Amino acid sequence: MESRAGILPLNTAYNHSNSILMHYLESLMHLTYNHPELMKYIVYLMGASSVVLLPSYFLLPAALSVPLPIAGIASIAGLSGLMFSGFNALAQHKVIGFPIPSEDKCVYQNKKYAYREAKATLVVNHIDLPVLYISAKNHYDAGYAEGYILGEYIRHCLRKLNVLMRIVLYFFDVPESILETIPKRFQEEMKGKTAGYNQWLRDHRINEELSFKDYLMIQLLPDLTSNYLPVTKNLQSILKPLGFLGFGCTTIAVRLKKYTAFLRLLDWPSMGASNYTLQISRNILGSKKTTDLSLPVLTGALTVLNENALLIEMNVSSGNKSNEINGMPALILNRDCAERSISVDDVESFVNKNPSLVAYHLTATDGKKTKSFHLRQNKLDINKYAIETLDFSKKEPQLLVVANEGVTYENKKIKVTNHRDSYERSQNVHQFFYKNIRKFKYFIKKQKNFNGLDGSDINSLKKLMLEIARLKLVNNLATILCALYIYKENKQQRLIHASAVTDNLYAASGELKEFKQLHRL
Numbered sequence: 297m298e299s300r301a302g303i304l305p306l307n308t309a310y311n312h313s314n315s316i317l318m319h320y321l322e323s324l325m326h327l328t329y330n331h332p333e334l335m336k337y338i339v340y341l342m343g344a345s346s347v348v349l350l351p352s353y354f355l356l357p358a359a360l361s362v363p364l365p366i367a368g369i370a371s372i373a374g375l376s377g378l379m380f381s382g383f384n385a386l387a388q389h390k391v392i393g394f395p396i397p398s399e400d401k402c403v404y405q406n407k408k409y410a411y412r413e414a415k416a417t418l419v420v421n422h423i424d425l426p427v428l429y430i431s432a433k434n435h436y437d438a439g440y441a442e443g444y445i446l447g448e449y450i451r452h453c454l455r456k457l458n459v460l461m462r463i464v465l466y467f468f469d470v471p472e473s474i475l476e477t478i479p480k481r482f483q484e485e486m487k488g489k490t491a492g493y494n495q496w497l498r499d500h501r502i503n504e505e506l507s508f509k510d511y512l513m514i515q516l517l518p519d520l521t522s523n524y525l526p527v528t529k530n531l532q533s534i535l536k537p538l539g540f541l542g543f544g545c546t547t548i549a550v551r552l553k554k555y556t557a558f559l560r561l562l563d564w565p566s567m568g569a570s571n572y573t574l575q576i577s578r579n580i581l582g583s584k585k586t587t588d589l590s591l592p593v594l595t596g597a598l599t600v601l602n603e604n605a606l607l608i609e610m611n612v613s614s615g616n617k618s619n620e621i622n623g624m625p626a627l628i629l630n631r632d633c634a635e636r637s638i639s640v641d642d643v644e645s646f647v648n649k650n651p652s653l654v655a656y657h658l659t660a661t662d663g664k665k666t667k668s669f670h671l672r673q674n675k676l677d678i679n680k681y682a683i684e685t686l687d688f689s690k691k692e693p694q695l696l697v698v699a700n701e702g703v704t705y706e707n708k709k710i711k712v713t714n715h716r717d718s719y720e721r722s723q724n725v726h727q728f729f730y731k732n733i734r735k736f737k738y739f740i741k742k743q744k745n746f747n748g749l750d751g752s753d754i755n756s757l758k759k760l761m762l763e764i765a766r767l768k769l770v771n772n773l774a775t776i777l778c779a780l781y782i783y784k785e786n787k788q789q790r791l792i793h794a795s796a797v798t799d800n801l802y803a804a805s806g807e808l809k810e811f812k813q814l815h816r817l
Contacts, residue, residue: 309727310720311768318717324384325392325773329802332394339388343381349374390459392773393568393800398810401571401798402426403452409445411492416441425589425796425812426574433581439485439595442576443492446592447500449572450493453593454506456569457514464513468526474516477624477653479632481583486511486595515596518626522612523654526619544700544716545611546770547659548725549666549686550761551694552739554785555749556686557761558661560599560609561770562777563716566800570776573798575815583635587815589779589796596627599779600634603817605791606662607781608634608643613702614715615655615673622679623651630658640665647671647681657698661686663783663790666696673703675710693736695729697722717769724767735760754782754793758808765804778804780811791816 312319328335352370356362362370388394404426407418414432428446432438443450454461475483490511497504516524544563549556569591577587589599599609608630624632633646643660647669652658655672666686674680682703686696699718704711714720729736739757742749749757758780765771765778779796794814797806 309724309768310717313717313769314714314720315717321387321392322773324387325801328388328392329395329773329805336388336394339381339384342377343385346374346377346381350378389568391565391567393566393570395801396571396799403449403571404574407445409441411441411444412437414438414441416445418445423813424575425798425814427587427815428574428576429579430576431579435481435485435580435583436488438578438580439488439490440492440495441488443489443494444496445492447493447496449574449592450506451497451502451504453569453572453591456567457593460517460567461510461513464517464520465510468513468520470513470516470520470526471621474512474621474625477621478628481580482595482628482631486515489595511593511595514593515627516625518598518610518612518656519653522656523615523617524619524625525617544772544774546721546725547609547611547657547668547696547698548761548764548770549659549661549696550729550736551666551686551688551696552736552757553690553743555739555743555757556661556663556666556783556785557757558607558666558781558783559761559765560777560779560781561765561775561804562598562779563772563774564776565774566776568800570798570800570803573777573796577815577817585817586631586634587817588631589777589814594627595631596625597631597634598627599777600631601791601794601814601817602634602637604638604662605783605789605816606634606637606639606643606660607791608637608658608660611657611659611698611700612715613655613657613670613673613700614704614713615702616678616704618654621653623653625653626656626658629653633658633660638662640667643667644669644683651679655702657700659698661781661783663785668696668698670703675703678705691740693729693733693740695726697725721767721769724769725764728764728767732760732763748784755808757782758793762804762808771802771804773801775803776800778806778811779814781814 349370352367356367357364404420406420409416414437417429420426430438430442490506490508494505546561548559572591575587576590579585585603587601588597601607610626610630629652637643637646639662640660652671657668657670659668668684670682674682687694699721700715701718702713742753761780777798782793783790784792794816795811796814797803797811
């Protein structure tokens, strides 16, 4: 397949988005992150002041003999201020959210539940990110147990997603034929999960119900907010702003001889729900054991690790828009791939045989190889993929950066898109990498004479990777997860470290001591 690898020329670091709107939002939310209470009340005060000015046109001329034009200007200023403060409040309270206080970061409690032969155990402590362990002999029972034990948390997440889901359900009517692309075991699991959740609602006397169709739509959100638009061509152009609600994400992998450090930053408007992030470890008869770094409302996978220490994750791509069903939805494909693969080579075989619904980036690492598969983004054939590979060198550190750039095909012309400042993010990472190349080379020198990195070295490497994660544009208002994995290429335990930190925004700003350990199968 065609490769898109290559070192970008180094320019001055990019400090802000090319988009005026995103530049403003970044400034607003950065202040909100650093001064949450102050910024909340400033926006409230702005709104209250604007309300006072609104009736100026009618009151000031009569009460204070203020000229009509001046009173009119005051009313217009009041209306403008009210709209402006309303926009700011919407960003703070509904779309992005405030930073989560440390005492509110864990919403989960230790629980157990059993359904037939399926067992669900939710484990919560101060060291690990909450883990739900599912053990079952079939996918329906696994889904049922999962839906019931997570009932309270699913309901909270659905309420946070309510506005987005209303928009999606209003505009999109996904045909039932989409199910033909989803393996039967996952269909059964989703049916079981909705049944289990609905039973939880009934048991708690809550007069609500989640339909299978609505739950399926949630699994399609990465596709629906990027490239899958099951509407007419004219309506597709109208719905382009939905891309604002889509994923961003940055993936960064560094190879240091026998070690691979892998950063996964997930960008998505949190809607105040990032503290519901958890791990779901599934052990279902007939499938590989996997652990998803996920939300309670997902059956598919955004970031998934299997029993062979193979890690698979996704970044959306701004590619060709389509209303046709030509492959598997992204979240389902990721999990299916993780359950069927042992190594990165297996992932390549899998994506060769199983097309995706739309274009996106699937990146996989097993500690020996790291590759990013740019699905439906081959410049020679829209239905094929391009590959970027993290090279191996005994002497030089190697870098791979994947953002959200894409390839579109219009009038037989190829255009590379720059979704969410992908080019600028990548440039910032490359510049940091080459400015600090001596620091990275140190870890290679330490491996001479068959030596490995000691605990102090690993800690230094984690700190260096966190510096990358905190770069401008890389760590942004939509960054709700920063996960760090470190592999060592050997025959025993390849994955030697896995941890993550979450927040509603600027998640990578968290200190290393705030990172929670991730389950390693």
